[in-house]
Amino acid sequence: MTSPAGPGTAARAHGGGALASSGAPPAPPVKRPRAPLAQEPSGVHQLGGSFLQIAATVGGMAVLAGKIAARVATLRVDGAEFMRNLYRMGVKSMPIVIVTALFTGAIMVIQAAPLVERFGAHGLLGWGAGFGTLREIAPLLTALMINGRVGANNTAELGTMVVTEQIDALRVLAIDPVSFLIAPRFLAMVLTLLLSVIFADALALLGAALTGDLLLGVAPAVFYNGLTSGLLDIGDVTSGLVKSVVFGVVLALSSCQYGLGVTGGAPGVGRAVNATVVASAAGIFILDYFVSFTLD
Amino acid sequence: MPSPDKSSPDRPSAGPPSSELRDLAPEASGVAALGAAALSLFRSARELYSVFVSTLYYCVKGRREPGAVLLQMYEIGNKSLFFLTVVMGFIGMIMVFQAGQQAKRVIPDLTMLGATYLELLVRDLAASIAALMLATRVGAGIAAEIGSMVVTEQVDALRMCAADPIDYLIKPRFIASVLMTTCLIVWSAAVSFATGMITAYSMFDVSPETFMNVSLVDAGDLATGLAKCVAYGAAIPVVSGHSGLSTFGGSEGVGWATTRAVVNSSLAVIVLNMLISAAAFLIFR
Numbered sequence: 001m002t003s004p005a006g007p008g009t010a011a012r013a014h015g016g017g018a019l020a021s022s023g024a025p026p027a028p029p030v031k032r033p034r035a036p037l038a039q040e041p042s043g044v045h046q047l048g049g050s051f052l053q054i055a056a057t058v059g060g061m062a063v064l065a066g067k068i069a070a071r072v073a074t075l076r077v078d079g080a081e082f083m084r085n086l087y088r089m090g091v092k093s094m095p096i097v098i099v100t101a102l103f104t105g106a107i108m109v110i111q112a113a114p115l116v117e118r119f120g121a122h123g124l125l126g127w128g129a130g131f132g133t134l135r136e137i138a139p140l141l142t143a144l145m146i147n148g149r150v151g152a153n154n155t156a157e158l159g160t161m162v163v164t165e166q167i168d169a170l171r172v173l174a175i176d177p178v179s180f181l182i183a184p185r186f187l188a189m190v191l192t193l194l195l196s197v198i199f200a201d202a203l204a205l206l207g208a209a210l211t212g213d214l215l216l217g218v219a220p221a222v223f224y225n226g227l228t229s230g231l232l233d234i235g236d237v238t239s240g241l242v243k244s245v246v247f248g249v250v251l252a253l254s255s256c257q258y259g260l261g262v263t264g265g266a267p268g269v270g271r272a273v274n275a276t277v278v279a280s281a282a283g284i285f286i287l288d289y290f291v292s293f294t295l296d
Numbered sequence: 297m298p299s300p301d302k303s304s305p306d307r308p309s310a311g312p313p314s315s316e317l318r319d320l321a322p323e324a325s326g327v328a329a330l331g332a333a334a335l336s337l338f339r340s341a342r343e344l345y346s347v348f349v350s351t352l353y354y355c356v357k358g359r360r361e362p363g364a365v366l367l368q369m370y371e372i373g374n375k376s377l378f379f380l381t382v383v384m385g386f387i388g389m390i391m392v393f394q395a396g397q398q399a400k401r402v403i404p405d406l407t408m409l410g411a412t413y414l415e416l417l418v419r420d421l422a423a424s425i426a427a428l429m430l431a432t433r434v435g436a437g438i439a440a441e442i443g444s445m446v447v448t449e450q451v452d453a454l455r456m457c458a459a460d461p462i463d464y465l466i467k468p469r470f471i472a473s474v475l476m477t478t479c480l481i482v483w484s485a486a487v488s489f490a491t492g493m494i495t496a497y498s499m500f501d502v503s504p505e506t507f508m509n510v511s512l513v514d515a516g517d518l519a520t521g522l523a524k525c526v527a528y529g530a531a532i533p534v535v536s537g538h539s540g541l542s543t544f545g546g547s548e549g550v551g552w553a554t555t556r557a558v559v560n561s562s563l564a565v566i567v568l569n570m571l572i573s574a575a576a577f578l579i580f581r
Contacts, residue, residue, distance in 0.1 A: 095333075099567075100562075103567060106570050107420070107424075107570055111416060114577065114581065115412070124402070132398075135394060144428055144562065147432070153551070156554070160548055215577065231402070267547075269547060269550070273436065273440065274437055277432050277433070277554075278379060278433050278436075281429060285382075285383045285386045288386065288390055289386045292394065
């Protein structure tokens with residue numbers, strides 16, 4: 001065998017005619033058995049691979065959270081960028097938050113309607129709708145909608161910046177990407193979700209009251225009485241708000257992490273957007289469970 | 297040096313790619329913005345309707361391609377199974393826990409917990425939450441795939457070959473989605489009922505025999521649930537295929553189309569849920 005296999009092989013093959021003319025004639029490259037790079041892993045291997053991947057992502061999010069916390073604690077967050085993101089994420093999401101909340105309230109009442117009619121518990125409708133809406137459904141659905149709109153957009157944006165090397169450019173200019181790009185987005189997203197959930201709570205109750213009036217003939221005053229008659233307390237509202245903050249943290253961390261971790265050009269951005277939407281939806285549900293249990 | 301005032305343009309990746317061109321015109325405000333929004337809503341509703349109708353047409357008259365449908369069934373169904381199982385498992389636990397808490401405040405009798413939960417699950421919860429999840433996963437996938445085909449002009453190539461992209465791209469996804477959404481929703485109802493049963497047993501000491509009570513589920517509930525399965529399964533590929541086909545502006549446009557697909561198909565699920573639930577309540581009460 002004339003072809004020496006070693007670290008210098010590739011360099012010499014690219015070296016041009018001078019080397020080739022001194023040695024053997026430029027024969028067609030010898031087919032060396034390649035290491036099976038992309039053999040389809042299967043079974044346990046795949047399981048372990050995906051586990052390691054999830055662990056790496058979660059660990060990356062934790063590291064990112066630490067960095068953000070350091071910037072926030074030392075107040076090194078770009079204020080103008082924060083306000084701009086707050087506008088883009090918060091104000092621009094208003095329409096879908098409004099639509100989602102109104103329909104959510106209506107759905108809660110429609111689902112409760114047969115039970116209410118069966119037991120004749122018209123006075124309890126406000127309580128029933130309010131309990132589910134405030135504690136669970138409004139934070140959950142708002143977070144899911146904001147995940148689709150803001151989280152995906154954020155990942156696409158950061159990913160495009162990574163692919164077009166704008167983040168490296170920031171580093172070259174000695175601008176800290178975390179305090180200029182990531183921390184403002186993180187704060188804006190958490191605040192957006194918190195405020196949207198407060199807004200959605202109110203609107204969902206409005207939608208529920210209207211639907212109750214139309215569908216079941218429960219006057220809004222009766223609905224309001226059911227809501228405030230003591231079966232619901234402030235703890236139910238704060239429970240939903242705590243959840244919204246947790247969801248906001250999950251959303252922001254995962255969209256930033258996936259956005260910064262984009263590899264492979266423009267198709268990579270699409271893959272990252274898909275992955276972040278799925279991951280944050282799963283994360284929202286899993287954390288919802290743990291938050292529900294720790295709060296009660 | 298330009299001062300960083302409020303009129304500084306966003307980065308190119310910050311929104312729909314067309315906004316850069318349109319920013320030359322003064323930003324519409326007030327009634328003008330409202331009217332523009334209404335017009336664009338009306339236009340996209342009309343486009344959606346036409347995509348839906350031609351999808352139905354090609355389902356009947358189009359090419360027969362079981363291979364493509366099977367591939368999409370694998371993509372939509374099998375690949376969502378794990379995700380849906382995790383999410384619906386947690387939803388089951390959360391819902392039973394919250395419902396138990398709620399019931400304990402008025403009547404300390406939890407024997408009907410399982411029956412009520414099962415009724416709610418069949419009628420609404422399983423279909424809606426699972427469809428929201430599918431809108432996220434499947435919708436984003438469909439829009440990203442078709443959108444990148446649009447951007448790389450493969451869809452134009454299809455049109456040049458006198459092949460309607462709706463027949464080639466959306467119809468297989470439509471059929472596959474209607475079938476697999478129904479299967480996935482039935483599976484996710486089973487998963488969340490099982491985890492709910494475990495939660496009720498461990499948190500509230502409701503025995504599985506008591507929890508497994510199908511007395512409240514009647515034909516109306518089943519019909520409502522099935523109608524929802526079919527409606528969501530039809531809506532998700534149509535809405536996200538439409539936003540994939542209307543992609544413009546290069547690779548950033550694909551990201552934007554993905555976002556729009558997720559948002560619009562989730563909204564479609566919520567609106568359809570409201571409509572079907574209200575209709576079912578009025579019919580079956």
